[in-house]
Amino acid sequence: MITLNNIKKTYNKGTVSAVQNINFSVNKGEIFGLIGPDGAGKTTLFRILTTLLLADEGTATVNGFDVVKDYGKIRDCVGYMPGKFSLYQDLTIEENLNFFxxxxxxxxxxxxxxxxxxxVQIEPFKNRRAGKLSGGMKQKLALCCALIHKPVVLFLDxxxxxxxxxxxKEFWEMLKRLKAQGITILVSTAYMDEAKxxxxxxxxxxxxxxxxxxxEKIVESFPVKLFAIRGGKAYKLLEDMRAFNGTDSCFAFGDALHVTFKNDENNTVLQYLDSKGHIGVSIETITPTVEDCFIRLLKK
Amino acid sequence: MRPVIKTDKLTKRFGAFVAANELTFEVEKGEIFGFLGANGAGKTTAMRMLCGLLMPSSGKATIAGFDVYTQTDQIKRRIGYMSQKFSLYDDLTVTENIRFYGGIYGMEIKEIKAKTLELLAELQLEKEAKTLVRDLPLGWKQKLAFSVSLVHSPDIVFLDEPTGGVDPVTRRQFWDLIYHAADKGVTVFVTTHYMDEAEYCNRVSIMVDGVIAALDSPAKLKKKYGYDNIEDVFYELARKAKRSE
Amino acid sequence: MKQLLVFIRKEFLQVFRDRKTLLMLFGLPIAQIVLFGFALSTEIKDSKIVVVDYAKDETSTQIITKIAGSRYFDVQQSLQSTAQLEAAFKKGIIKMAVVFPANFSKDLLHTNHATIQIIADASDPNTATTITNYITNIINTYNVQLANAAGQPLQIVPEVQMLYNPELKGAPNFVPGVMALVLMLVCTMMTSVTIVKEKELGTMEILLVSPFKPIYIIFSKLVPNLIISIVNLFIILILSSVFLDLQVKGSLLLLVFATTLFIVTSLSVGLLLSIGAKTQQAAMTSSLMGMMLPTMLLTGFLFPIENMPWLLQVLANLVPSRWFFIIVKRVMLEGLGFAAVWKEILILVAMCAFLLTISLRSFKIRLQ
Structure with a gap:
């Protein structure tokens, strides 16, 4: 449904590079996630695919149409929810939806x-102006507006x-139901936990x-064993683990430290922590999360 | 230990609407306290009362020993504040920003100079001292904003959704700074939408419809509600909410 | 077509829900006209004048006494010669001078006809007109008395001379000026601000991605502003008729036609400004700074263009409001018809076509 070939885009006459050599394709009826922090280039890709920006190099298609030549046809068949999208604040829910x-x-x-x-979730407030809605309700209304013309591809930035x-959570439930109706969805997020x-x-x-x-495969491809270490004083534990010479990486993850070692078999670590005065420390092997994988990819 | 934040039935009404209802809790010195709640649960109102920006309708509260009704000036000297939306001036350099905030809190020039060097060294920003803040990556800006909120050595720092939109490594570096500050005895009061961040806190409170629905250490909360992460605990409590903004 | 109507309806809804904009839209013209109205209706008392009496006879002394006795005038002193007059005017000490020629009474007795010279400082045209009217009245009254007493028609004719601003540009000129200024500002600002607002909200992205044609977006932004501006025109006309007693002398239809032309020109300027601006604030500033100054300075209602340096005169030709101002003056104040303004209308048509084409061309169907 969506293909990108060697897409490259720069701003300010080529001095600021936004995206380089982007290649991927999205299949029909798939929820495809672009996961990355602010400034990674997600919005640029969305704008190229929705025909709002021209790429410097490369080609891209949406629903079989070229994003440059057939931009009119693409505009007919896609739904788009831009990142900053906040609807017309001074129109009511119903007026906004009717308008779009x-x-x-x-x-x-x-x-x-x-x-x-x-x-139906926002209908009781349909005469309320969009500017007076909560974040969650605004988001639902925006999704309704993006869906109202029955698009075959949905872009959610x-x-x-x-x-x-x-x-x-409710929002992702809705996306699943839309997927079941055969709509292809390209979605971006800075929340790693949404990747799964x-x-x-x-x-x-x-x-x-x-x-x-x-x-699943991203998690499986994590090349080394990942350990969770808990207990003691969090900050001291973190500092001491970073100082440990067998440690490859060590990051705080919730109530635990996620640690990889230069050598997967590491028996001396508990002794080491003991010698540093930590009491009641536990260590266990765990399955990495997408966030662990992302951090590891960033470190490379 | 004497609590740094102490509230007793703290309430804020806007007309008939009770934004924050009888909040009673204490935060210890050096504690990292997570303040969670769905949009519209009353977090912002509560935080504004604690910062001395909003007069409570009833109830009591002291911040660093000062009363929120009568001693707001003293409170403001003892707290630091950082939000995602505003903290630094984009069109001033790193050093100028630090100097400005130091000046606002009435620090001596000598003191500011020393503090500036110390901050730059801690953040490894020495080379960027004369860079405009607008030209820094988002993650650095956030770290700088946090350090600037600590420039006058406050007892408590309030962080309002400090880590939106940065990559996971930067987010962790940010939390390293928070841990470091707490280790030195600064009390950290933080709101966030990242539930995994809630687990970094010593204790968290979850606000639903203006009241504190749960307050304990993340481990005890998980045990009590029978989930293996805070996100599920939060979801369980927050979805019962009747009101939205 | 239905899409277009819905869009236009939405624009109206937004305008009417935004109290601040509404206030500015309709408050600005009202405030301007009312202000000028009050400024103009103030009665003039105790104007400082001088009398130069070369005649020094019975008749002149009688007239001087009458003038001095009027509550409108405050006779400062009697100068010995007209040579001292100019200095007095330049210092701004006096508003008017009345000069009796040496052979005043002789003329009156021998030819039944004499003149009094009246010189007024017309840099404040409103005051000048009023006080010369007062003095003419006094002289006319005296004429009648004199004729009755003598039993034969004797006539003293006041010879009025306006200094510094002989055409008496002023009072009524302000109305066409205000029209040009208000319409220009409202049109450019409204258009640029509403378009940039959509950019800021992110709704522009959605609209561009929709099958709705970009040209329709522009069109539906322009139509409500056009209608609002025409309503504004009528507000100004009604107010000036009520407050300033200034009615449209010529064809109303012609006036409305010319105004519509000018409005569309201004809307195109607004559209052009919106393309460069990223925030509503920037759009607002560029309309204010970019349009207000040239309109005020180079339209000709505050400062006569003929007296400007040649460079500014050339620049003034590029300002649409200059031509609009001329049209309104001729049609509204002088009651002239199409034949008198066809050249100016043609210039406006050309400007309008040029600006509209440029702005439509440069309106981006993509983002930058």
């Missing part, structure tokens, strides 16, 4: 079945940024793709 439906040449009634699940956990909810993900940093895989 008409702009896309359709009516709310015609495609109501697509948005019904989402819309950081839809969950700044939204609380409850709304984020995608079918496939591309990890992106500083305009380059570090890896493209299913979340």
């Amino acid at each position: 439906a008409t702009v896309f040449g359709t009516t709310i009634r015609e495609n109501y079945h697509l948005i019904k699940d989402i819309y 950081e839809p969950t940024t700044g939204v609380d956990v409850v709304s984020r 909810l995608c079918d496939r993900i591309a990890l992106i940093q500083k305009g380059k793709i570090l890896s493209i895989e299913t979340p």
